[in-house]
Amino acid sequence: MLKVAPRRRSVLLAASQPIWSLPLEGVHQALQTTPEGLGSEEAERRLAHFGPNRLPPARRRPLALRFLDQMVHFMALLLWVAGGLAFAAGTPQLGWAIWGVVLINGVFSFWQEFQAERTLAALTRALPSQVQVWRNGQLGFLAAEQLVAGDRIRLEEGDRIPADCRLSEAHGLYLDLSVLTGESLPVARRSGAIEGSQRQVKVSTGERINLVMAGSTVASGRGEAFVYATGAETEFGQVARLAAGTTRGASTLEVQVSKIVHTICTIAVTMGVVAFGLSVLLVGMAPLESVVFATGIIVANVPEGLLPTVTLALAMAVQRMASRQALVRRLSAVEALGSVSVICSDKTGTLTGNRMAVESTWLPLPAGGLERLLLRAACLCSNARLDAPVAGAGGAAAPRLGVGDPTETAMLVAAAEAGLVPEALPGRHPRRREVPFDSLRRRMTVLVDWGDHADDLPIVTGGSLLITKGAPLEVLEQCSSWLSSSGDAPLPAELRQQVVAANDGLAARGFRVIAVALRRGDGGCGDAPAEALESAQMFLGLLGLYDPPRPEVPDAIRRCRDAGIKVTMVTGDYGLTAQAIAQQIGLLDPPGSPGRPTAQQQASADPVRVIEGSTLAQISDVHLRQLLKYRRRLVFARMAPEQKLRLVQAYRALGEVVAVTGDGVNDAPALRAADVGLAMGISGTDVAREAADIVLLDDNFATIVEAVRYGRSVVTNIGRFITYVLASNVPEVLPFLAMVIAGIPAALTVLQILAVDLGTDLLPALGLGADPPEPGLMRLPPRPRGLPLLNRAVMVRAYLVLGVVEGLVAMAGYLLTWRANGVGWSQLRILAPQLLHHTADAGVVAIQQQATTVTFCLIVAGQMGTLLACRSERRPAWATLAIPNPLLWLGWVSEPLLASALVLLAPVAAVFGMAPFPLAWLGPMALAPVLVILVDALDKRWRHAGQVPPGFSRSVAAVPR
Template identity: 35%
Template sequence: MALEYSFIIFNRPGDDSGSYHMAVSPDLPDDGLTLDGKPRFIRYNKRPKNDIKKGKVDLDDLKKEVEIEEHRIPLPALCTRLGTDPDLGLSKQQAADILSRDGPNALTPPKRTPEWVKFSKNLFGGFAMLLWIGALLCFLAYSIQASSFDDATDDNLYLGVVLATVVIVTGIFSYYQEAKSSRIMDSFKNMIPQYATVIRNGIKMTAPVEEVVVGDLVEVKGGDRIPADIRVIYAAGFKVDNSSLTGESEPQSRSPECTNSNPLETKNIAFFSTNCVEGTGKGIVINTGDRTVMGRIANLASGLEMGDTPIAKEIAHFIHIITGVAVFLGVSFFIIAFILGYHWLDAVIFLIGIIVANVPEGLLATVTVCLTLTAKRMAKKNCLVKNLEAVETLGSTSTICSDKTGTLTQNRMTVSHLWFDNQIFDADTTEEQTRSSFNRSSKTFRPLSMVASLCSRAEFLPGQDHIPVMKRECTGDASESAILKCMELIEGQVLSFRERNPKVCEIPFNSTNKYHVTVNQLSSHNNDYGDCRYVLCMKGAPERILDRCSSILINGEQTTLDSKYQKAFNKAYMELGGLGERVIGFCFLPLPNKDYPIGYKFSSEDINFPLDNLCFLGLISMIDPPRAAVPDAVAKCRSAGIKVIMVTGDHPITAKAIAKSVGIISEGNGTVEDIAEKRNIPVSEVDPREAKSIVVHGSQLKEFSQDQLDEVLHNHTEIVFARTSPQQKLLIVEGCQRLGAIVAVTGDGVNDSPALKKADIGIAMGIAGSDVSKQAADMILLDDNFASIVTGVEEGRLIFDNLKKSIAYTLTSNIPEISPFLLFILADIPLPLGTVTILCIDLGTDMVPAISLAYEKAESDIMRRKPRDSKKDKLVNERLISISYGQIGMMQASAGFFAYFVIMAECGFLPNDLFGIRREWDSKAVNDLSDSYGQEWTYANRKILEFTCHTAFFISVLLTC
């Protein structure tokens, strides 16, 4: 196979003046080395040509962390490396050459499984294959009989046709019910923008996204999707929504500065297919198509192989048992038939008959219908099952790897605490406002609520007056929306208050200053601030706000901000931050009328008003609160022996706080850091084995070996993984599976899709989930609620219990179906039970009761049991076989034979005279067969008696079920 090598170093065209925004890292010169000191080859590719087009994906490579250095090197060096200009972009010829070299900026679709192959798997996979073998053996037996005997019956032909019909109907049903086709790549394609704004030769133009190449200079604005992975070189209020990629629910600001060595956390990279929610930006393309972060995730998710589900393994185990029993009995009686002197053709027909008699014809349909009924029941409880086998898999789950945002929490930022007058107060966010813990007329709270209401861009969408405040939709980011709702509940009519105190100047929040400023003209009715007609309001990062203040408002009195109050601030800030809450500081300054009279022209560019010596008011903290039902659900999981692991892209402090509040980290247990703090000793002196809980940062996980990860998963019962990447989520799932766990994974973003695909059961969010996550998952939570998973686990355990009952019930009829055939061979008696009546049992009277067992209620201890051990607790085990065959089956067979011999005796054939008369009985030429009393029977009369016995045997089996 031809290998494609390319060593391409571009010289920068145009001038070298550097007249552009630079994200300068002066300590990283472009010396031809990588950041770790190794020789760098520019655009070096060593891979079989067209490998991706042929569907060859190196999954081990895709599972590695994203390694990008383009965000850390100086901008001039990057431009030299890529042969581009930060003002003019590439030339059209350069772009064409690079497009020819790298291929289009598109995700390469993997090899698709044809629909006919998927249908064939449903038609011939698992238990269906056993029935097909049975049908073929029936046709073989019929053909042998028809070619060898003139008086051959059609029973085997009927049985073969019925078996084939059952398999085909059930296969079609399964194909449509399960909808196994995975359209993951289609979902990724839906996320890709169609056109992009690029600058080539200094000319702005619109180009198809497929034609965007590495080195292109692109522009994006609010509402656009990012057309490739880009290095940001200019930003004006540029924010992107990375939630589908990293799990961060807040819009992330982008700027030219490199703020983190991790490419997923730095501010100077915007990723392919993420959304620009506001502002404008300009950047240089550093990766396209399959080489983007999104492309790696897409190829990883679509390239992962899914193993067999637990129920599929159980059915395979059951098939092995049934096949073993059938073949053993068939071969045994084939040999016995020879010993007894039967013709070899008769012996072959006996062999086939015994094997077919062991096949429970109705079981495939019974299992499929039971799973479907349970899936419908789960759908009513907000669990939509895409793959029928996933119904039982959820019940086998021993580990749940849950996302935090929207699954354990409400995905709705809510104000939780306020700090003013040197006290922390709980916020009351109920509609009734009956649990307020502070005086709303406080002379400190009034200006705090004023600033919180005025210094904000969040607004309620129109037409929601009839909707409860906490459920209203807002414009603006999550934090501002939370504060708006809180102020609306406490003060009421916030938007009207803003109209009475209009904004005349504003400095928007940016990542450099980390504050937001408004200047508002006070209402003529507002006499709280003397003759001041304007007030400056500021909010932002608490430490930045405090730095701009020289005084603090305590009980309505302005007091010097001395070390005492600074310590009080730090204590409150640390306490609220330690709860995992997002904390915002507030300050203000009434502007005296003599300096800022009515009509004063405030300017946000040439700032002509004070931004220092302000008066600090207080703190407001907020958190995405846990769902009310989650703590109970986690407790149920614990009592059911299921380990719940939190895997989130959020900050470790926030993740730990939520984990404690929902019970993933239980009260009394702690991490090594908690133990060290409690004992007032260094962390290094704590034995890690003492800590049942652990919080692992993504940067730590990145350095873990496989053994270290396994050790964490094995030795700790309460685990939180924070700041994780998509590849790390996948490694966590694989680690749990290595330890023998049946793993369920929840997720809603594109970043979750590889883990969802790899898990034994992937669970996507129906409301907040992306199309990609829903396509990768086996089940969708319609209400995004973790508690619904626990309901699903209970249903999964129940269906396993009920399937055991259904299978046990179905198998009991095997003995009364096989034993008549065995006596027919061994004792040479007329056949006690015919093929038609066997079909009546298997596909008629057995199926409805077996299916009805799917409606059995759960045992009282179903959620107090440990998860099923797949090695010991089988769907079909020795005990079930012994009860079905050895006890109930023998009782049914005995009842059937009793009825058979009684009817024969009543009609003149005593039991001892039945032995050895099979040949004469079945011969059409014999019309004078004598019974025990000397009466002669014609062939037709004998068959009427035989069919009467079949009916009696059938009724006896039915009544003893």
């Protein structure tokens, strides 16, 4: 037995030397497995014994300290001080109330943040990393957590290595080991044993060239390997421990909310200091009494419910987006989505349905046998696999499913439908060498043993055969001959032009076209470089594959156009193919139709809007930015990864907020550079998912549009909540200003202010944060980058429109209550010092309590109208009544119920200084929310006069296309 360190408990080795020094047969024996991998029963037994293949949960800040954080942030500290001032002024009941607010707000904020964190973690677990693994001799997908030592897995470009493994096959395999070694350049890997290392147990990671380590990624090529260490016992498990204490930076939204808190709290402190000075100098109040009123000013202006509402809004948005197949990996992306102005979308699987099928073949000669040869050669130059045939309903064969690249899978299905047996071909023609596909060469080549199969290919009577498949023009460049009826014949210029014309004809119909070429193998094929290996080939034919557009994409494209969002297709496909699909989905003129575009439609298309990578390479950055600025609908074809990154950077240089989709390892730079990176959840590689902010669980472009809608909604909801909270500040502050300036009694007490802010207002404010997206939201322009949540428009509407109306109504109620009791303005000013110094008789105190109660109830009534008014920045409140939101309506109903409890329950009323008032006041109070709604509707009509409702159709029409 190999002696291993205690941390290697999950390593199942029975050998006397390191696994990297063993021949492949020794690896099988050491891991107690077979060349075909494990069976299901043995794998389950090992999984139960060694545990799942995952790292232990990272250490988190203790809950007690995280709870303490909610008690010591800037706003909480301000309230702690305000409570202390209340104690110093001899009003302990006020001090306890304010400190109670801090505690309640802290508990609620902590709970909301804790729930949001759990929700995000649960959603992340809903998308486990998948790996191709052999079980019971069959290749299939399995969650990476279920891997055990001895499993045989397949690795392809873009895969993240799920465990520490020993290679059994390697074909042009290069790994990115930067997560382990810090080295940014990919390193080669091979499958053979490392000779002479039997005693070198501590060989460095970089020198173990037949090992692939967990956490690294496949930069190029492919391979197969056997798992020997999982979970915390991997090398990556040791590295992960070092990152356990790493903290993340604040998101843009968190920074903006923090600025809002600081701004409002600064305003509150300033107003409190001014009120203190004025009350001492002008009113003649004692310093301690002035402290109480200054404290009231501060408490009235502090938005106690802001932080929990922001957290709730984000949590609700994350859950709603997850229900629409968009998994948020970083909360900061939710806010960025609301400002997205450009979407750079891949074509295959995102705009199309990822249901590739071979629908056409083209051969230079109409020879029936050559079509089967074309399919056979394409299958041999493929790494996909088909599931075993399954009988469907009525005994008919069910459609066969594949594992691997959709294009290669479609070729296998076509071969099976033509009477071939794709799964038997590798055994009949064993592969000797492979040059994997890459995005620069745009082709893949294999060397296979052909054997003595003269009936299949008369020109090859034995030996080996070289097969290349890939992009037609790139493959055609490598061809010097073609397969004629008499065999290998020189390729004339006329036939070369026919091949190009056939390719363009298929591409113009929306087909992805694949070319196949052949060459006899020779003794030098095993060691020759790819360029020499793929030269002087014999052209065989073309395969036309069609991936139909998703039916919901044309409507999603239209919605983006209405929302002022530019949609740009970025694909590696041929230009004519990309153009045809773009026309079918309505991205390019003429508008897409259910059928495929005609030749006349193709001719009328604007060629300037389809730009291939070769053309882009000749365009300067200045010219590119001009093109992007004045063209709204563009298609970029045959794009290299670095060109996609350049495109993203150019859009951002123009001030655009860019969302980018990607699925491959080469898309990772663009995904990271974008404001919002969107990876594919079905077809995407692990590298792309790690680089992205959001994962599309259905790989659907329409899901992006829904995610943008919810991103806009969450930012809008936070703005609505801020408006709602700030609006109540005016009627809460106005009584104290009137007391200082006009010399009348304060129309509200500090405890009554707290009753509004933390009693009647909290649940309605949370309801605003949970409001669903408003109808017509996607007919408005994107939110400008960097626009603060607390901007001039918000403050004007909150303070000078809604707040002023509420304040005037509340003060009118206060004065009319005194008037109804026979006390006019002059008498009220005389009574003010008596009430202030607590020398007034019981009757005057009773009227004062009744008047402040009326003021309190009118503020609550006004807030009921403000709540409905804040549901939209453009539409009147009555136009939003049909938008469902149970939490908001519960909050709306709770406002009068809580106010009634504070007034009618004697013990509670005594604490808050409330007193019942005549029922005749209920009529005017019922009109208060109506008045607020009417004034708000007039303000909205005045502010948006001359604009095209409900969005900006006119401005869109004016933009150059």
